[in-house]
Structures are given as structure tokens and as C-alpha cells.
Amino acid sequence: ILNHRDFGETDLLVTLFTKSFGKVPVVARRAKMPNSKFSSGVQLLNKVKVSIGRGRNLDHLNECEIIDSFQIIKSNLTLLSKGLFSSELVVNFIQDRTPNIQIFNALEQNLNNLETQKNIDQSMIWFQLQLINVSGVFPEFMVCINCNENLKRKDHVFYSEIGGINCDNCINVNADLYHGVTILEDSLGFLRHIQRVIRSSKPYFFDKYLDDNTLNDLNKFLRIYLTYTAERQMKSIKFLDLVN
């Protein structure tokens, strides 16, 4: 359950993220009524098994059985905020009714890691990087965006607008850029490692240890880059959903 909102007096419009059909909006009829059979099932972040009835305009929920309600996440504000942030990203980055098994598995894995409190920060970062990759906006960290020369092993300023870094020789090429963020040498080393992994498209198990400094730095970069791309992405998703 990615999110839900009021739909008339008694119903909820629920966004499901399904393995087979991708992101699907469904109406949970009378879900706001006391003793509704859906009230506990459609809680945010729940992993559920559902049966859906086809409607003329909107499909509706027939059955909703909880498989995992992630009680530990929901009892801890920090974990909850991370869980909700993850599902919000899927809402914003993934278009409706398009199966996306990679992100489905990535979200499930991330929620499981939050629930078992296993490498939470690493898990959140890996989830966000996978989402960026699947959305087709994974940046370039190895070479200069302008001249294609290998970047030196040092701190660099990353610009969201160009999805990469200008080397020292090209630093004045894009003087009008302002979504810049400094990425530290160690963080860039890690991001290059991920870029190689993604390009090789081999199965990859994220188990890399990252120190606090690198984690903070990566989080700062992701915050800025995701905010920037989400704004552009949301417009294109809305357009895609509109025409499909």
C-alpha cells in the first residue's frame, strides 16, 4: 500500500504497488466506516494480498489480506519516516500500470531491512540509487560531462541539471548552473563503484560498509538530486498517466 486518500464520504482511493501490474489505483469501498473489512488492511506500507474487481472507471478492492504490516517500522518515527519516504519515491518516480519487478523487489527489501533494522542507512541509499537508475536518470560519475576526460580522484561539484560533473578544465562551461552540490572523494569512489555495477547489469548484493561521513555526504547528494529529478519526473509521469 503506497498511499491512500479520501474518496467521497466513506471510500478511500488506495494506490497499490503490485508485482504484476505495477502501480494501480483502486477504490476501497466503505473503508472509512467503523468496522470496515478494509480498515486495517489498507494501512500505509502494508504488504497485502488482494483481489481486485474491474470497474468501468476505477477498479475496486474485493479482498485485502495482510501479509506483513511492518509493526516495528510503524512503532518508530525514524523508521516510519524512512518507510514513507521510500513509498513516496515510488509514487513519484514510477508510472501507473507498468510492471516494475526490480523496484517492487527493491522496495520490499528496503522495508524488510527497516523492519529488521539491518544496515538502514545503506539500505535507503541503495534503494534510492536503484530508483534513479530504473528511472533512467543515473548520473555520470566517471568522466567529465563536457570533455569526457576521466575525473581526478578528489572532491567534485555535481550539477543536477547536467547529471554529472565538469572537470577543472571545463568548470566554466556551464556558468549558469546552480543546483550544485559538492561530493567528497570517498563518496564519488562509492558512486563510481555503483555505476560500474549498474552498467555490468550483473546481480549485485549491496553489502558495502560506508562510514558516517560518506553516508551523510551521499544523503546530501541524493536529497538534492532526487528533489531536482522528482520535479521533472512527476511532470512526465503525470503526462504518461494522462495519455495511457
Ligand SMILES: [Zn+2]
Ligand atoms: Zn572536462
